[in-house]
Amino acid sequence: MTEPADGIKQSIVHWCFNICGDNWSTDRICEVAKEIGYGSIELADRAEWPAILEHGLAIAIAPNGMPGAMFMKGFNNPAYHDEVIARTTETIDACAAAGVPKVIAFTGYKWRTADDPTSGEISLEEGAANCIKGLKGIAAYAEKQGVTLCLEHLNTRDDTHPMKGHPGYQGDDVDYVANIVRQVGSDRVKMLFDIYHVQVMNGDVIRRIGQCQDVIGHIHAAGCPGRGELDASQEINFPPTMRKLLEIGYDGYVGQEFIPTRDPLAGLREAFAVCDV
Secondary structure (H helix, E strand, O other): OOOOOOOOEEEEEHHHHHOOOOOOOHHHHHHHHHHHOOOEEEOOOHHHHHHHHHOOOEOOOEOOOOOOOOOOOOOOOHHHHHHHHHHHHHHHHHHHHHOOOEEEEEOOEOEEEOOEEEEEEOOHHHHHHHHHHHHHHHHHHHHHHOOEEEEEOOOOOOOOOOOOOOOOEOOOOHHHHHHHHHHHOOOOEEEEEEHHHHHHHOOOHHHHHHHOOOOEEEEEEOOOOOOOOOOOOOOOOHHHHHHHHHHOOOOOEEEEOOOOOOOHHHHHHHHHHHHOO
């Protein structure tokens, strides 16, 4: 078994290998994680948490409890605030009880009815104000429970697959999301900096890590373009990107969230090695 890196801790994102790839069971994902040296399995449904914890692995970040495409309904739309806040609060409680430190959060889609582009758009300014209000409304509870909300930036450019890009998502600019987090002003509200999505939308990843270091709460990784393996066919230079994370003092997990296009075990070994700086 390879020992985890001293600085970069790595995590396997559950859905990529349970739903995609070879449809591994949670036990199989955990066995692979321990064999390679990953310390965490993340974004698994709550029913899978006992199995992950029994394997002696951490759960770096939890889904927010929203059904279906959880990134569609978010804090930018007051029509969904009650539902989003209720489900996120419930997840915060579950995380606090299980020792899970973080919960994912989303701006939501820009349409007034999340799945209906004809329903009218929420402006960027209105969406940001709604996000700030909603996140401020739950921040104190997250602080009390010791759980961090991580607002994710997603790309809207890739429309080839429902999990490679999210046309309509409002938080598709990394600076927009970072500024929302800054205006909330809580140590328990941070940004999920997804290296793949940032590369698609903004590029200049290493410098942007430095610019966002005050608000980064979690990291995801995947190859670009295509959200595949972290191999020589994609364009991101991961070793210096990981070294930049160490430079800014990031001590959380890097979640491997690529969609396997070949042998998942080989892809996870490769991803671990390239990020093990």
